[in-house]
Amino acid sequence: MSVDKATVRRIAHLARIGVEEEELEGLSGELSSILNWIEQLHEVDTENVPPLASVNHATLLPREDVVNDGGDPDAVLANAPERHDDFFAVPKVVE
Amino acid sequence: MSAGELAGLGIAEARRRLAAREISSAELTADCLAAVEAADALNAFILKTPETATEMAAAADARLARGDGGLLEGIPLAIKDLFCTNGIATTTASRILDGFTPPYESTVTEKLFAEGAVMVGKTNMDEFAMGSSSETSAWGPVINPWRATGDNSQRSPGGSSGGSASAVAAGLALGATGTDTGGSIRQPASLTGIVGCKPTYGRCSRWGVVAFSSSLDHPGPMARSVEDTALLLQAMSGHDPKDSTSADVPVPDFAAAIPGDLKGLKIGIPREYRVDGMPDAVETLWSTGADWLRAAGAEVVDISLPHTKYALPTYYIVAPAEASSNLARYDGVRYGLRVAQADVNDMYAATRRAGFGAEVRRRVLIGTYVLSAGYYDAYYLKAQQVRRLILRDFEEAFERVDAILTPTAPEAAFAIGAKSDDPIAMYLNDVFTVPGDLSGVPGISVPAGLSAEGLPLGLQVMARAFDEETMFRVAGRIEDAAGFDAKPAAWWRGES
Numbered sequence: 001m002s003v004d005k006a007t008v009r010r011i012a013h014l015a016r017i018g019v020e021e022e023e024l025e026g027l028s029g030e031l032s033s034i035l036n037w038i039e040q041l042h043e044v045d046t047e048n049v050p051p052l053a054s055v056n057h058a059t060l061l062p063r064e065d066v067v068n069d070g071g072d073p074d075a076v077l078a079n080a081p082e083r084h085d086d087f088f089a090v091p092k093v094v095e
Numbered sequence: 096m097s098a099g100e101l102a103g104l105g106i107a108e109a110r111r112r113l114a115a116r117e118i119s120s121a122e123l124t125a126d127c128l129a130a131v132e133a134a135d136a137l138n139a140f141i142l143k144t145p146e147t148a149t150e151m152a153a154a155a156d157a158r159l160a161r162g163d164g165g166l167l168e169g170i171p172l173a174i175k176d177l178f179c180t181n182g183i184a185t186t187t188a189s190r191i192l193d194g195f196t197p198p199y200e201s202t203v204t205e206k207l208f209a210e211g212a213v214m215v216g217k218t219n220m221d222e223f224a225m226g227s228s229s230e231t232s233a234w235g236p237v238i239n240p241w242r243a244t245g246d247n248s249q250r251s252p253g254g255s256s257g258g259s260a261s262a263v264a265a266g267l268a269l270g271a272t273g274t275d276t277g278g279s280i281r282q283p284a285s286l287t288g289i290v291g292c293k294p295t296y297g298r299c300s301r302w303g304v305v306a307f308s309s310s311l312d313h314p315g316p317m318a319r320s321v322e323d324t325a326l327l328l329q330a331m332s333g334h335d336p337k338d339s340t341s342a343d344v345p346v347p348d349f350a351a352a353i354p355g356d357l358k359g360l361k362i363g364i365p366r367e368y369r370v371d372g373m374p375d376a377v378e379t380l381w382s383t384g385a386d387w388l389r390a391a392g393a394e395v396v397d398i399s400l401p402h403t404k405y406a407l408p409t410y411y412i413v414a415p416a417e418a419s420s421n422l423a424r425y426d427g428v429r430y431g432l433r434v435a436q437a438d439v440n441d442m443y444a445a446t447r448r449a450g451f452g453a454e455v456r457r458r459v460l461i462g463t464y465v466l467s468a469g470y471y472d473a474y475y476l477k478a479q480q481v482r483r484l485i486l487r488d489f490e491e492a493f494e495r496v497d498a499i500l501t502p503t504a505p506e507a508a509f510a511i512g513a514k515s516d517d518p519i520a521m522y523l524n525d526v527f528t529v530p531g532d533l534s535g536v537p538g539i540s541v542p543a544g545l546s547a548e549g550l551p552l553g554l555q556v557m558a559r560a561f562d563e564e565t566m567f568r569v570a571g572r573i574e575d576a577a578g579f580d581a582k583p584a585a586w587w588r589g590e591s
Contacts, residue, residue, distance in 0.1 A: 003464065007464075008460070011460050011463045011464045011467060012460060013444075014463050014467060015419060015447075015459050015460055015463040016423075016426070016440070016443040016444050016447055017444060017447045017448055017451065017456055017459060017460065018444035018445050018447065018448030019448070027457070027460065030457060030518065031457070031460060031461060031464065033518075033519070034411065034457075034461060034518060034519065035461070035464075037408060037411075037519050038408040038411055038412060038474070039408075040404075040405070040408055041405055041408050041409065041412075041477050041478065041481055042477070044402070044405055044477075044480075044481050044484065046477060046480035046481060046484070049480040049481075049483050049484060050480070050483060051476055051479030051480050051482075051483065052479050052480075052482045052483035052486060053310060053479055054296075054309075054310040054340065055296050055310070055486060055533075055534060055535035055560075056296070056297065056310075056340045057295075057296070057297045057342045057344075057535075057560065057561070058297055058339065058340050058341055058342050058343065059343075060339060063336070075198045078196070078198055079194070079195050079196065079198075079429065079430035079431070080428075080429060080430065081194075081427060081428070081430075081431070081432075081433035082433070088428050088429055090428055090439055090442070091435075091436065091437055091438060091439045091442055092439075093439050
């Protein structure tokens, strides 16, 4: 599987990672070689094998539906790059 | 008493001397802090915390004086810098968390501190734990205290927990925390001549550990002996309602499981772990290890884990896919770096471009690709199916055997920069450790010998899920038989 420059540009957009035009060629080569190496998985017969998302041994138990934390906007906002009052501030999204 | 003498003590021995009031935590901690100060050449720490350590040691001495010390009362530890520490900067070795100070404590560090442990600093690592050499850190590479015989070139300590490994190997702390997603505790332990344990998935809470790949991330301990590692694991383990994958199972006295022979135990040697190009020293050490276990009473049998060769490609789909999802939270809005732009999408893209290093960007792009429309079934679903087959390999093997013995890594410590330009060559260093992460079974690396160049080599013991006790007992017999007492020459202190 080869990943061309247009595909690198598209996935970089999906991942919201800025890439410079001159980086596309190099990334295209790196990603293609990694994906080509991964292709060997297609040798494996996985007919009727159920996917395994996690080996989690824990059983999920219901909890009391109560508030047990929160109510501390200053702690929540303490690391914000920019805040206004009790809100995270971002560049204007809606005109 | 000479400098570094206390810092070089084992945890079990330091506990005995602290309890007997022969030494104080203040003295022990001061000796570690002096060793840390003299070891800048190793670049093992992103943040040193001498003031915090001194306060914690004083509090520990007060509790010891009252006779109510915890399991690790007064023991100085190094903490990998992806465990969130309340009020102390946590970076995961990335610029994306610039300026971030956690307002909470990770469950693992909370448990260690509740048992009296003292933090000397936050250790350097691969950025977001993505790497096998501790070179992808925004703070520069960690250096292995070990050098090859007659060769002064700098070696990698492995990774991603390379700062923790170098700190423990160089005697800067008595133990450390690490995390293991593809081998990031066991491989650096092997490359630095220390013990490192990845417990069963769910044994140690992931709450407050910066997430890389949630179904694969395992917090665990690193120390200079099997017993010390068992003591640390005991303090770190236990059910945590704040991590929905944390297992609600009893925590045994792991150290108590170490003594004893191996009569009645069957140890498997998986034939698929004999890989091309493995140095003779690794191959020889592995068969010597099997002889040691036979001499301790175990029956050693050949087994097959047929899907071993597919573990790495499976990992390099699952881990980037989960990482691309987990790292979506770094958007420049709530914490960490923000690169200001007039448009919000431009702000996300510029922030993530500036904040993430090259390997992290590469993995997020791979993960985004394999999860994207049209490729999900061919890559992500396929990888999840092969992951099931890898788990079945272990389940079937553990019907026949009680533990599995393998080398930890296919080679000894490599030179800094040797694999930086070839991602796949770097990934191959985790060939023997990745299957344990995909299947969740516990594994431990024990230093067992030296390579032809005089560099440490580890052997790995894996056991059934939640049977760390058998793992520790087998590891203990390897430790006894190997008698590994080699130490790196302290060149970083100007000694040769």
